[in-house]
Amino acid sequence: MPYLALLGRPHVVRLLSSSLVGRLPGAMAALGIALTLRHAGYSYQMVGLTTGVFAAAGAIGGPMLGRLVDRTGQPRVLLFSACLAAAGFALLAAAPGVTWAAVAGAAVAGAAAPPLEPCLRTLWPALVEPDDVEQAYAVDAGAQELLFIAGPLVVAGIVALAPARDTLWAAAVLGLVGSAGMATAAPSRAWAPAATSAAPHWLGPLRSTGLLLLLVALGGSGVAVGTFNVFTVAYAEKHHLVGGAGTLLALSALGALVGALTYGAVGTSRWKASAPDKAVLLAAGMAGSYWLVALVPGPAGSCLLAVLTGVFFAPLLTVSFGLVGELAPAGAVTEAFAWLVTFIGVGIALGAAVGGAALSGGTLRTAAACGALGATLGAATLLAARTRLTPVRADVSPTVAGTDRHSTV
Template sequence: MGYAALLRAPHVTRLLLGTLLGRLPAGMTALVIALALREAGTPYGRIGLATAAYAIAAAVGGPVLGRIVDLTGQPRVLLASAVLAGTGYALLALAPGSALAAPLGAAVAGLCMPPLEPCLRSLWPDVVAPEQLDTAYAFDSASQQVLYVAGPLAVAGIAGALSPTAALWTAAVLGLLGALVVAGSAPARAWQAPPREASAGLLGPLRSPGLVLLLLGLAGAGWAVGAQNVLFIAYAEQHPGGLPGGAGTLLALAALAGLLGALAYGGARWKADTATRTWVLALGMAACYLPLLLLPGPWPMAALAFVSGLGLAPLLAAAFVLVAELAPAGTVTEAFAWLVTLFATGNAAGYAVSGALVDTSLHAVALCSAGGITLGGLLLLAARTRLRPAAPAPVPALT
């Protein structure tokens, strides 16, 4: 079943458009916070505090909201969180220069960011036929590549035409609109998590050793992407005028490759099980990153940037399926939220470590980037037997 058949399936287009709309603020917020606070004359130290407050709060809030969704359903959580996140954006927009209101608003916006990503991934098995599931997750992963580019572009366009404050209000409205579109859909209103496994306990999906290992491996992918951003920015600064668009062009080429890679992955028919595909794709992503160590001239570097982006989205598409397979019953939305959190945490760590290495050499930054996904892929390879979901217990025969 191809992408045309997927998009013709009932509810798919609405869910995709709603989640894209509502997830766009996630790609806008870190940049727009920095621009809005800087326009208000805020020192860089307080800008860093506000953006850190947003990132940390989002990392904490995602799994908490995911667990509430598993326990109570999707619509109320999506709508309530969107309203609360909008309140955070409003605080930022109304008082960007405040030493108290700005970081508080950023924290509220992050903590209450509507869990549209995990909700959509929990809905896919109920919305599409089993043979379309890989295609649906691949299309989901491909759309994420669009957001990597569209979010910063939206901020630049709105901030340039109006102001950074207007971009904050836009993020609040987009989040609420996206939540309304998804929460009002029939699949979201009907969705209910299966009864929660008694063994899940307080840790929920993290009681699954295979899932924890998978999340750690994907944190390595996040690390690689964060370090890659620093590498491209530093490389462009060292080669001024060497490539039109500089770092933006390199990042866009990587995102384009990710989009094409996800579409190719979803259009293929795979004989290997999901666990095998996941660790193979992780090592494949590492192979795509290793040529960055060459650091050639600007135009060959553009080609390597494209190559480096090919592996991420297919890896995530396979991982989405595997997360659903490994999560204990009744915890799947929280499990998807943990994936978002671990990837974002790895991303931030890779960004920070590579930023500290920039003054050493670009080769150290490239090694930092390639090393993250290489270690992640090797971890998944070593843990490959733990990544296979347990066989269901046999049903006792009736006598």
């Protein structure tokens, strides 16, 4: 299905745009919190602690909120969490000079971040025809890259016109608007988890061995991304590069956008390999691109390689979205998608820490090699687990009562 036709399907534009608006606070938070605290006179140590609390709280809260969605539906969880997250941002913005308020606000805002990302991915099978679901995931993965570009730009624009704390007020409002847009849409209101006769398991979707191995492998990919984030800063300090580290990160995001859209347009229809085989090959390609980064070429070469790192990552996510939906046990799909976000986020945090340590005691090449090793271990895990990456249930589509793909709000 052409992209314009996919976007023309009922509800798609509303749900996709609402999800992006509501997730924009997550892309704004790290920079917005850092600037707000620095303007309030805090040290970089406090900045690191507070932003770390925000990230850690999100990693913990995401799967918990996903589990609540699987048990109670989307609207009430989205609206409640959005209000709670907005309160967290408001607390931090209203009293940035009060240590306990800053830490508590960051913790609440992170833990209560609305699960818009997993909620949207559980809805795609109800929004498009079965043959177009993978292409919808590609659009989702590509649109996600826009957040990494737009988030810092929004913060920069607000700071140029107003106090830094206003970025947090804006994050609170955007989260509420985006969540309300999705929660009030007909597919979200009608969505219900697949029926299951089994009693809830304390491990939730992680009881699926195949899913757990897939998530661990994606964590390895996250390590590569996190290391690259730190590597670009150090690289820009030693090489003349217009725009500094931001240029390399923007090029990587651009590569991911191109990779996702290209895969959605061509790979979903012409590449006939199985999803597990695609995941292995894409992960191997990503690992190869990071080993090339470890050669530490000049600025022109590094810019090209930055694009290449993204080209493989976004299609890998696209294929993984489909695998998560197939591997998750019935009644636990939303939580499974939330765990995907958590594993990648933890991998990115670990990669940043490892990359920083490598740069402190080593060279650019050592730091880049750490990221490449993470991606390689992720690819090796997928290869070893390839036979386990098979569906545990036949019907992976969520139940949508009282509506269908052609219904309107």
